[in-house]
Amino acid sequence: MVAWRYPPPHDRHDLGRDDVAGLLARSADGRDGVEPVLDEDGALVGLVCLGVEATVPGQPHRQGEDGAAEASGGGAEDVLDVGLGVRPDRLSAGVGGAALSALVAALRAEPVPPRAVRAVAREADARALAVLARAGLTARARFTGPGDDVFVELRGRLDALGETEREDDGRPDGAR
Known part of the structure; x- marks a missing residue:
């Protein structure tokens, strides 16, 4: 992943060697970290x-609808923050939608699944927003984050999330 290079302006997603330790770190409950997405080969x-x-940074994700802080980890009352990254040469190939579908299925199979999932994408990242919307997540907040970019926070109840199969024509649209 540290060798992946995205075209501008999405090169903000590029990682460096200093990012490796963070990619390998996991919390004790397994709810914080990064999981690889592998193809059939x-x-x-x-x-x-x-x-x-x-x-x-700057995301209002810790405030629930009632103003109380929400946890990000497991438990029936919790909301799990999720994010996707796709290898640059596999953008618009259905990887993000397939990964999100697999994640939803795995979360539903847990003994105590999260109540909902939450995700964030840059407002200018039409491809990422489309994948998340097809899964059933809806926009809940906009905020300014790193680089003064505008981000959209989306959320959906786990039991209401659906298929995320690709519905586009496969052409790149300049996102992630």
């Missing part, structure tokens, strides 16, 4: 971020 084609790893 076992090649790394993406990643799924969970918990704190899926959040963006």
